[in-house]
Amino acid sequence: MATQPTRTADFGTVRSGALIGKSLTITGEIRGDEDLVIDGKLEGDVDLPQHRLTIGPSGVLQGKIRAREIVVYGTVQGNLHASERVEIKKHAKVIGDLKAQRPVIEDEAYFKGNVETVRAETAKAAEAPKAAAAAAAAQSATAAAQSAAAGASGQAASSTTASGGAGGTGARQENRKG
Amino acid sequence: MNARPLSKAPAHKAGGGEAAARRSYALEQITEYLRGFELGQVVDLGGACQNNVDYATGMGHRLYAEDVLLTLGGWQGATEAQESAPTLPSGCLEFPRGSVHAALCWDRLQFLAEPASAALLERLHRILAPGGLLLALFYSEQGARAPLACRVTGPAELQIHPVGGVRPCRGYSTRAIEKMFQQFDSLKFYLTRENLQEVIVRR
Numbered sequence: 206m207a208t209q210p211t212r213t214a215d216f217g218t219v220r221s222g223a224l225i226g227k228s229l230t231i232t233g234e235i236r237g238d239e240d241l242v243i244d245g246k247l248e249g250d251v252d253l254p255q256h257r258l259t260i261g262p263s264g265v266l267q268g269k270i271r272a273r274e275i276v277v278y279g280t281v282q283g284n285l286h287a288s289e290r291v292e293i294k295k296h297a298k299v300i301g302d303l304k305a306q307r308p309v310i311e312d313e314a315y316f317k318g319n320v321e322t323v324r325a326e327t328a329k330a331a332e333a334p335k336a337a338a339a340a341a342a343a344q345s346a347t348a349a350a351q352s353a354a355a356g357a358s359g360q361a362a363s364s365t366t367a368s369g370g371a372g373g374t375g376a377r378q379e380n381r382k383g
Numbered sequence: 384m385n386a387r388p389l390s391k392a393p394a395h396k397a398g399g400g401e402a403a404a405r406r407s408y409a410l411e412q413i414t415e416y417l418r419g420f421e422l423g424q425v426v427d428l429g430g431a432c433q434n435n436v437d438y439a440t441g442m443g444h445r446l447y448a449e450d451v452l453l454t455l456g457g458w459q460g461a462t463e464a465q466e467s468a469p470t471l472p473s474g475c476l477e478f479p480r481g482s483v484h485a486a487l488c489w490d491r492l493q494f495l496a497e498p499a500s501a502a503l504l505e506r507l508h509r510i511l512a513p514g515g516l517l518l519a520l521f522y523s524e525q526g527a528r529a530p531l532a533c534r535v536t537g538p539a540e541l542q543i544h545p546v547g548g549v550r551p552c553r554g555y556s557t558r559a560i561e562k563m564f565q566q567f568d569s570l571k572f573y574l575t576r577e578n579l580q581e582v583i584v585r586r
């Protein structure tokens with residue numbers, strides 16, 4: 206089996222997922238179903254409920270973030286909501302409210318805002334309806350695909366189910382595969 | 384409720400100062416008060432640090448962190464800017480009236496010029512809930528000092544060490560402190576080491 210591509214950035218190794226490089230400036234919302242590293246500039250919200258978002262040392266983000274894990278080396282102005290942990294690294298700058306199961310603020314990081322912890326069961330309960338909705342959407346897509354396949358002459362429709370999770374939301378995903 | 388254990392603070396020597404852990408009777412009172420309920424709001428005017436986040440959130444409260452020395456004119460040589468800033472800038476401690484349950488001011492008030500400290504106290508008086516507590520530290524003698532980083536390392540234990548550059552620090556007598564907090568309900572003094580007074584003020 207082929208391994209995921211590996212990139213080495215100056216703030217660590219990025220195992221997989223998408224990277225917005227230093228020279229890129231994006232205005233708009235990002236949603237997706239994979240890990241993301243932002244080392245450029247983004248004006249807009251980020252929604253990666255099941256994944257990890259890393260703001261690199263050159264990264265500047267102005268907008269709300271929702272992700273499973275959020276790690277900030279750069280600058281963020283906006284609220285951060287992680288179902289698991291948020292890490293604000295040394296020399297990072299964050300202005301906004303932070304909500305996570307495990308908030309970590311390193312020494313020499315600048316943070317201004319409210320910190321609130323969410324308990325594990327609360328975070329799971331909040332994610333459960335979304336997961337159930339995604340599963341239901343995937344199931345109905347599968348059923349539709351199967352009936353379409355039965356009706357059509359041997360045309361496979363398996364790709365519909367494969368993209369059921371993120372694709373079902375009609376989300377725009379900005380990324381660049383490494 | 385069961386509070387999470389506080390994270391162990393590393394020994395600090397930032398700004399040339401040695402970390403010193405000390406018992407704090409004022410902090411003990413704040414802890415006792417905060418343990419009486421959940422989902423309260425605590426503000427830390429000394430900036431964010433992991434120990435203090437763990438302290439407040441471990442008891443089920445929210446912690447708002449902001450270093451008022453940075454907000455009110457910048458970390459270096461801010462005295463002149465503060466003199467001409469009689470009101471707090473927008474975005475500084477903007478909480479609804481009576482919504483904050485404890486304010487950890489540490490030593491920050493004595494580094495602010497009169498208009499800024501008066502504006503800050505006015506704001507704190509407005510946002511603190513009736514019965515809410517404010518903790519402040521004061522040196523009795525005027526001088527040039529580095530502000531203190533104060534980490535809560537236990538329910539009644541603080542680790543204090545100087546950080547950043549030395550700046551003018553106003554000295555406060557007991558009488559001057561009483562006058563400063565005259566709009567509050569009550570205050571109590573605890574004399575600690577190094578001529579540092581702990582003051583606990585009730586709204």
